[in-house]
Amino acid sequence: MITAHDIRQIISTLPVGVSIPLSDIQTAVQRGYHLSAEDLAPHTNTRPTNYPLWVHRVQGTLDAMKKSGQAIHDPLTHSYTFI
Secondary structure, three states, X not given: OOOHHHHHHHHOOOOOOOEEEHHHHHHHHXXXXXXXXXXXXXOOOOOOOOOEHHHHHHHXXXXXXXXXXXXXXXXXXXXXXXX
């Protein structure tokens, strides 16, 4: 199962100081890690969403990076700039 550490390692290969769309970050994670069946399962059964666990983990990792000053989020363009 993918972890925040795995996601951070993949993100570390992305350009710094460049705005990167969330979809490109998610594609990099998909290509950079062999996702398990557990990763592909819905992240929760209590909400009306059906996105997979790995997407939830990517979002959590990006949020932590934003809070720690390692990334800047642009909500208008759904992109991140890594510092």
